[in-house]
Amino acid sequence: MRHWLRSYLLLLRWNLLRMRTFLPLLLIAQLMMSGGIVLGFSILIPEHDRVTVLYLSTGAPTVALIMAGMVLAPQALSQQKLRGLFDYQRAMPVPRLAMLAADASVWTVLALPGMVGALVVAALRFDLSYDVSPLVVPAALLVALVAISIGYGIAYLAKPEVTTVLTNLVIFVAFVFAPVNYPAERLPDWLAATHQWLPFQYMAQAMRETIDVPAGGVPALPFAMLAIWGLAGLAVTARIMTRRT
Amino acid sequence: MLLTIDDLCKVYRGRVRANDGISLSVAAGEVFGLLGHNGAGKTTLLNQVIGLSRPTSGAIRIDGCDPVADPDTARRMCSLQPQAQAPLDGITPRQAIRLMARIRGAGRRRARARADELLAALDLEPWADTVGQKLSGGVRRLTAFCMAAAEPGRLVMFDEPTNDVDPVRRRLLWQQVRALGEAGCAVVLVTHNVVEAERAVQRLVILDQGTVVAQGSPAELRGEHADRLRMELVAADAHAAARLAGEAEGVEPAVVAGRRVSFPIEASTASPTLAWVQRHRTAGLVDEFSVTPVSLEDVYITLVGPTERGGPIESEVESASLAA
Numbered sequence: 001m002r003h004w005l006r007s008y009l010l011l012l013r014w015n016l017l018r019m020r021t022f023l024p025l026l027l028i029a030q031l032m033m034s035g036g037i038v039l040g041f042s043i044l045i046p047e048h049d050r051v052t053v054l055y056l057s058t059g060a061p062t063v064a065l066i067m068a069g070m071v072l073a074p075q076a077l078s079q080q081k082l083r084g085l086f087d088y089q090r091a092m093p094v095p096r097l098a099m100l101a102a103d104a105s106v107w108t109v110l111a112l113p114g115m116v117g118a119l120v121v122a123a124l125r126f127d128l129s130y131d132v133s134p135l136v137v138p139a140a141l142l143v144a145l146v147a148i149s150i151g152y153g154i155a156y157l158a159k160p161e162v163t164t165v166l167t168n169l170v171i172f173v174a175f176v177f178a179p180v181n182y183p184a185e186r187l188p189d190w191l192a193a194t195h196q197w198l199p200f201q202y203m204a205q206a207m208r209e210t211i212d213v214p215a216g217g218v219p220a221l222p223f224a225m226l227a228i229w230g231l232a233g234l235a236v237t238a239r240i241m242t243r244r245t
Numbered sequence: 246m247l248l249t250i251d252d253l254c255k256v257y258r259g260r261v262r263a264n265d266g267i268s269l270s271v272a273a274g275e276v277f278g279l280l281g282h283n284g285a286g287k288t289t290l291l292n293q294v295i296g297l298s299r300p301t302s303g304a305i306r307i308d309g310c311d312p313v314a315d316p317d318t319a320r321r322m323c324s325l326q327p328q329a330q331a332p333l334d335g336i337t338p339r340q341a342i343r344l345m346a347r348i349r350g351a352g353r354r355r356a357r358a359r360a361d362e363l364l365a366a367l368d369l370e371p372w373a374d375t376v377g378q379k380l381s382g383g384v385r386r387l388t389a390f391c392m393a394a395a396e397p398g399r400l401v402m403f404d405e406p407t408n409d410v411d412p413v414r415r416r417l418l419w420q421q422v423r424a425l426g427e428a429g430c431a432v433v434l435v436t437h438n439v440v441e442a443e444r445a446v447q448r449l450v451i452l453d454q455g456t457v458v459a460q461g462s463p464a465e466l467r468g469e470h471a472d473r474l475r476m477e478l479v480a481a482d483a484h485a486a487a488r489l490a491g492e493a494e495g496v497e498p499a500v501v502a503g504r505r506v507s508f509p510i511e512a513s514t515a516s517p518t519l520a521w522v523q524r525h526r527t528a529g530l531v532d533e534f535s536v537t538p539v540s541l542e543d544v545y546i547t548l549v550g551p552t553e554r555g556g557p558i559e560s561e562v563e564s565a566s567l568a569a
Binding site (some may be wrong): 007010011013014017018019020021080083084085087088090091092093094095242244245 | 292295296297298299316317320321324325327329330331332334335336340344345347348349350
């Protein structure tokens with residue numbers, strides 16, 4: 001465990017050094033995007049009832065985490081593959097999951113200001129108040145874990161060009177065709193049924209219902225589904241990372 | 246023996262036999278060379294030793310540890326400088342060397358000391374605090390060397406460490422390679438630079454198409470060729486070089502690289518060859534010439550052939566000689 005933690009901290013340090021020059025840019029982009037989702041979608045949807053507004057304001061942090069884990073992180077990993085960092089890391093005496101954790105930490109922290117920013121923008125724009133549960137922290141971590149373990153699985157398996165296409169597809173689906181920024185009832189039945197098995201809906205629900213706890217309390221189902229997706233993603237990604245040619 | 250490889254085979258899909266029955270061993274404190282053309286199977290071999298690739302058959306032991314069964318322990322026991330250029334974007338050589346030493350288990354103080362020591366030894370201090378994207382290929386390669394050498398473990402492997410490196414720093418690098426051996430590490434050096442390898446290694450294998458075609462010390466490999474000399478001449482132009490190569494009466498056919506012609510001769514018949522080359526020099530066909538004891542390069546070319554499937558070996562040999 002000590003070796004794991006030491007490896008994690010050193011790799012985290014390396015990541016921060018490596019990314020420090022473009023961290024501010026990424027932070028600003030994330031902030032603008034999260035705020036933009038709230039404001040932009042509110043232009044698209046003219047009726048600002050509380051449900052719509054709540055979906056928009058809590059959907060934005062979810063999208064920020066999906067964006068970080070399923071788009072930015074895998075695309076950065078593809079770049080690392082192209083530039084040889086991947087070969088270096090593979091030859092290092094570090095636990096594979098410590099490598100994943102060090103990367104995931106940076107991308108999750110990177111998504112945080114955007115998440116908070118979106119909530120603040122929504123609160124100011126729509127005069128919204130939240131009933132936040134402390135469970136929002138494990139919810140956000142779980143969403144980040146699911147996003148990054150799936151994102152890394154794609155990046156490890158696919159060629160860099162394919163990764164770019166796939167990750168763009170993922171964010172497009174999450175943005176437009178997933179019940180993240182709006183309720184599942186608005187989707188066609190078949191798509192709503194498909195989303196019963198995909199992680200996006202549960203990511204959004206876990207975030208939404210811990211940021212603004214519903215009358216019946218925080219539900220267990222999204223946490224359970226996300227835990228299953230997270231473990232499956234982690235198992236597959238760990239398997240791919242330790243795979244030998 | 247610290248590293249033992251026994252009858253190792255690696256067959257890729259498509260039935261390419263990258264390694265085919267390789268057996269070798271490297272002792273602690275020994276600098277061991279792995280020579281061969283591009284595609285001879287050198288890098289494939291290293292990847293199996295460090296547990297990144299799984300052998301099709303055969304056995305590897307690093308001080309008793311089996312990297313096939315326990316790749317994590319294997320990676321802790323040995324360090325590798327991969328052939329790919331070091332990823333140093335956003336990070337300085339000093340930071341990269343310290344971090345890698347710490348990842349490999351060194352304490353903070355030792356990592357700091359080793360980084361300073363290596364940066365000074367390789368004359369890299371002017372770039373020690375410059376971020377990677379502003380560094381030349383040679384400085385990046387040397388940094389990667391230091392990253393592997395800072396906390397090397399029991400076995401350290403360098404895959405083409407001198408590519409892109411200037412001649413002066415190459416010599417400094419070889420000093421550090423020898424220092425690692427003297428410190429008790431087993432050092433495996435992959436190169437196609439025969440001339441340099443001859444100076445740096447104590448023993449070597451020559452690989453060709455995944456098989457070991459020769460193994461021993463440079464002196465042993467010269468073996469029966471020990472009483473041979475090598476005539477090397479620079480012709481006035483390529484046309485003259487081709488003509489002289491045809492005329493040359495060497496023990497082996499002459500190798501031509503641009504204006505350069507080289508062929509081995511028996512020491513006992515050196516006088517007529519000297520007279521022959523002096524005659525052509527007077528006639529203006531030869532610009533300059535030299536006679537030296539037969540080198541490992543000649544043995545290598547005899548064993549592996551003057552041309553490789555992927556391209557001409559002459560250019561590599563020439564650049565090797567120029568760099569030496």
